[in-house]
Amino acid sequence: MASEAAAGIGGRLVGPDVEFDGASFDTRSIQPGQLFVPIVAERNGHDFIGAAYDSGAALHLSSEPDPFRRDHTAIEVNDTADALMRLAGWARQRSSARVVGVTGSVGKTSTKDLIAAACAASLRTTANERSFNNEQGLPITMLNAPDDTEVLVLEMGMRGFGQITELCEIARPEIGVVTTVGHSHTEMVGGIEGVARAKAELVAALPASGVAILNADDERVAAMARNTGASVLTFGTTGDVRISELTLDQLARPRFRLDTPWGDSRVELELSGEHMAMNAAAAIAVAGSLGVELDAAVAALSTATISGMRMEMTELPSGAIVVDDTYNANPTSMAAALDALVAMSATRRFAILGLMGELDDPGEGHRDVARKAEALGVQLVATGTELYGVRPTDDPVGQIGELGAGDVVLVKASRSAGLERVVAQLLG
Template sequence: MWTSGKIAEHLKGQLYGDAAVPFKGGCALDSRQVKPGEIFVALKGEKTDGHLFLSNALATGATIAIAEKSGLAGYGLPPIPEGKAVIEVENSREALQSLAKAWRGEINPKVIGITGSTGKTTTKDMVAAVLAQKYRVYKNKENHNNEIGLPLTILEAAEDTEVLVLEMGMRGLGQIDALCQICSPTVGVITNIGTTHLELLGTQERIAQAKWELIANLPAEGIAVLNAEDYHSVKLAANSKRQIIFYGLEGRYAEPHVQGMSLKPSGSLHTFFQAKAQGESCEVRLPLPGEHNVLDALAALAVGLVCGVSLKQGSQALADFELSSMRLEVIPGINGSTILSDVYNANPASMQASLKILAERGGAKTIAILGEMYELGEAAVSGHREVGQAVARLGINKLVTVGPLAEEIAQGALTGGLALEQIHTCADCRQAAALTEQILKETGAGAWILIKGSRGMRMERITELLRRKE
């Protein structure tokens, strides 16, 4: 059993208080969120310092606190209640990562690592749902997918966790490699390799190299689950020594091991399709629209098969699946409209996927409110214009852009054939909402509105202004 004394010994830290405090999983960085029996790690942030809240964390439930020597020197060692402990270390962040690596080894679960330019979170949630049919599963909360969030996720996992499903984010070379050193994945999933982070990495080949660090870190017996429709993944897989499981839609590129066939969109925002693998097939009722979500579901089914969950069991899990917040939420809007609020993030590929859903569901009354897309580097102008051309090609009725760079979307739509009177450019979210409200008065009930942009645009402000008030 892990104890405060064992943790202090592992971290080469100074123990204050009880050396026999047990640890069975659970960790927090916010003293307001710590639960009884958990570890509280005091980190110095840009806006605050966790060392200010050590006393509060110990009082509200934390049984073990980890703090930096410099932080304790500055704020003092707090009173330590009976049966609790404080461990002094040189660097709290490094201690968090080291402890997570050790805890992963202690509880020894299967570890599914997931990365990609788009679809990471949806795929993570689907994989967790499928594997929960057979195992005790823990996954990242929200976007806890970086050098702090991932080790925090591991330490949050209870000691009886059988599978960890870990989304891995990156903004440069070596970052996924560093995350793999902490979590030691046994199965790796790459959803796709697109242009997100082009501004930081320069070329799509370098993005592919950064994502492939996940597969390179798998053990010899590890399994890579890859999108058969993604050019860079297929290219890199050709030289890999790992076992590869491909997934994809029937009749596309290479013959995948896990196939999706006979897609049937439903007016109720569901998608029905046939999944086929290993001589078995079954119908899947996915409570989400869009071909891109079908691909994410196929990835989850493929991971399920790798881990001993049948297609039938996996399809049952997907039938009850719910997306995370701010991802393609269907919300009643003002004037009898329907809002597709997909505001968590955006890049050219995800923009076009959501526009396709809008076109399929909205009929003649479609409005696309699109914000800027960040981190596209030299492809910023071309990426935005590509989205605009998709707006025109798909026959979207009205386009409203938000922000100076998004005016390139308008330009792309114009050159793609959308009439000038169908295109509106706005400086900010409030202006875009007011303009859309006017459009809705003219079009009448039954309009469908897509709201999408990069996280920094905070497009959810438009959703709040246009949603129907109860």
Template structure:
């Protein structure tokens, strides 16, 4: 939430900002939360009218007004050019210049304010920078090729045991959604846990400039986004922008088991804490025991002492998620009792979830996204489940030159972990061929051209006691398979 007078000041270009004087009746008006999708507008929201590849937020302003938004950041030129249909809108609205607070004297209090800006996205980012500087939370930034959202959720769950914590919603990690999260800061927040993603070099550095993190966590470096950045080295350099952006009195938390991440210790001015299984890791997993779909328990060594912990997080790979959260908690001064409590109840469900399917089957739904590393980790979870294990694997996108090799790695892993493989989509033959080459029998490998074909085949194949893992990149919509097979 942000006060209206602060918002009007903050969205102006810094070089020409003017102090805004508004009528007393408007002084205490609070605006927020920030939304960029008109369907998510609730009473009091701040809508940002963005121009995208397929549509323009200015077209939906009538709906935004009707849904009760308090204000919207708009481009007057876009508003005039697109001319949205106002014929069915009963609620008043007014277009105002952000520097002219006196104009509010003639605006009815129930009106939606259209705040005229040069560029709605740039105005949102300016507002986020201004709002961030009003508060002094410890900001924790998290990046990595995979595991960002899971790590963010667990870090926030643990730290909130002792400190009032703001966290990014969903996977809000872009130049649009991170500023929206920052505008949710209040004086009550002691910590903010923010996910930082990237599409190109320089973007994490930009996000860090907005958020000003004191603590940075890098989970790993892998071939996700290889199609855009061109090489693993370029991806590592992009992820290293977070460690490089930390202050000298900050803390950089690095995965000791990933050589590219561990090397970032030389690129940060901050203090370094490492985590992993390596003997030299500061926060080290001595032993991990998986209980399949019932979570993991692990013994962690830190400063010569060992601590036994349990979490409902599914899969051995979540030992890394857990260790990163422990390291962050220790840096901000939490005790082991709080750490253990936070790990036992990590709050909102993470991306991997277990649902009941038709005919008495269990479905492991890990359809949010996919890369070779995360898919192999999910297959290892499948391997620990009882019953007949069926891997339903879709295409992994944005791997660039690593596309063929990445899908071959996943096919070979499926042969080690699954009883049946259902490979779906354009890379299905590559996955299937690798599984056969790794020893999977022909009868155990099924190739489907698309999701609909996979659904039809699975409906005739599944039986009580089966466990299905469904995973693929976001763009191939593997969640439709889960929906079709749910009980």
């Protein structure tokens, strides 16, 4: 009820008490019966309250006078964004779901998706949509989780110190997964050691009864065992959940053996990239920790899909293959994508690459990627930046020319570069 929510967050109920189910800050996706949260940012969400009611909103938060209080229900708060976080914390107190937090410089969204798939083999599971991993998306995920959710998988992003701690204060995870520490958002935290410190906030927030699931192959992640009183479970080519006998098929899809505390199994993924094996190992570690049978979890992973724009492959009518990895990029994920490109069966390999943002040393980061592409025999086509050391083009598709069977094109950059438009052009 609205009155319970208002009391839970210290707000003031204005208008009749009503029931609501879930929340949204986006009038384009709000569902009937939900709470509308007008975020005040570049645009003032209060300007869209009417549109929210047109779409069936049951009530709204408000931090400034608005005319809709006269005929609808509002919860008056000082700050709507802060109230959204507190509302999610209130919902967490009422939930019996076991919460899994996932963070890392590379692979956290794919790992989140695979964890959700593995756990859903036997447990009612909810996870963030796409990359809803910040102080707006994460609480919305929590508020929209069905009441009968048994496992809530929450990806946690960061662009500075203290942000993961804030997310953990409302989510209260009992399992924390750290995938990797790499050169992502280094500009915000003073380099890669700052990234490690920021990511370790998840591990530090775990209760003593919890489990920290750490990448044994990443020394900065493995060292986070010192940051927690929780039990530690490791994964990787060494560790408690161990990958061996790894091979890749013609589309760079991993096939490997997995030895775990719950038995061993062969795993075959429909996802491309050697790094997906690590993500799958992390997922099995979580599922096993939650009591999901190994065979059921592995079977679920064999058909699992992940969020779009992440190593998403499309075969063109000509027989060429386009690899859409445009959601985000940093030097670590660029290296993994290039390795996957080279592992694919092809006669020509192109990489259309754009800007990698928020690096503490952008020049060196881009040059490292260019050197790797050259060493692997990949034809690098830069667009939107000169940092790769090659002349950029405004028409990368035209520069590549006609594509046919045996050609593979990787498209990748930070989200701000918007290279999905290049993918759309390639797909025609």
